[in-house]
Amino acid sequence: MSSNLLPLSPMATETVRDSTVPNHDETELTEFQRIRNGQNLPDLVSVVYIxxxxxxxxxxxxxxxxxxxYAQEFFQARPNDFLVCSYPKTGSTWLKSLTFTIANxxxxxxxTNxxxxxxxxxxxxxxEIEFPLFPHIDVLQDKGNTLFSTHMPHDFLPDSVVNS
Incomplete structure (x- = not known):
């Protein structure tokens, strides 16, 4: 064995706590549930940010x-809507281009494309971007547009999408 090896630091032998799992205290969760039941989205987001x-x-x-x-609460999918789902930064622009070209x-x-x-x-x-940002414009009013996209996880999709 080589004598040039350094001894392990005290830090290397300590138990590492997983900092990715949030440590919620009971008051935060109680406040979160109270605001969620009130359906006030900006308040809900501010508590979630905490x-x-x-x-x-x-x-x-x-x-x-x-x-x-907002989309989960108010978006109502129609039977002929098509949803392009992808994770961020995985080729969404390319996937949207292909989907639009095939559908049209x-x-x-x-x-003229x-x-x-x-x-x-x-x-x-x-x-999750256009629908909540422009609530005064009914995106479903455009009968020609049946294509939508999202980066939302499956368990966060609106019920009308999941159940269709």
Whole structure:
């Protein structure tokens, strides 16, 4: 054995606590439940933020959590809607382009395809972004748009999506 090996530091022998699991105290959860029952989404998000943005078994960015809760509560899927689901940064733009092209292949030819001039994110709106940001505009009113996308986990999708 080589004598050049350094002894283990005291830190290496200590038990490491998993800091990714939030430690909720009872008052935070009670306040969280009280606000959730009141259906006041900004208050709910502010309490969840206190709980280190961990909600429903998932880590959230505050703005996406608020949008996801809004979509979960108010979005009503129609029978002919198609939802493109993906994790962030896994090729969502590419997937939206392919989905739009396949779904609209008989509506546009190569020279008139909207993808030539517009971003796929403009053509297939995110449930948790566009729907809550523009509640005064009914995205379901557009009968031609049956394509939506989301980064929400399956257990957070609106009931109308899961049950369709």
């Amino acid at each position: 709980i280190r943005s961990f909600h429903g078994g998932h880590w959230w960015i505050q703005s996406f959590l608020e949008g996801s809760l 292949r008989s509506r546009f030819d190569d020279s 909207p993808l030539l001039k517009r971003n796929p994110h403009e053509l297939i709106p995110f449930l």
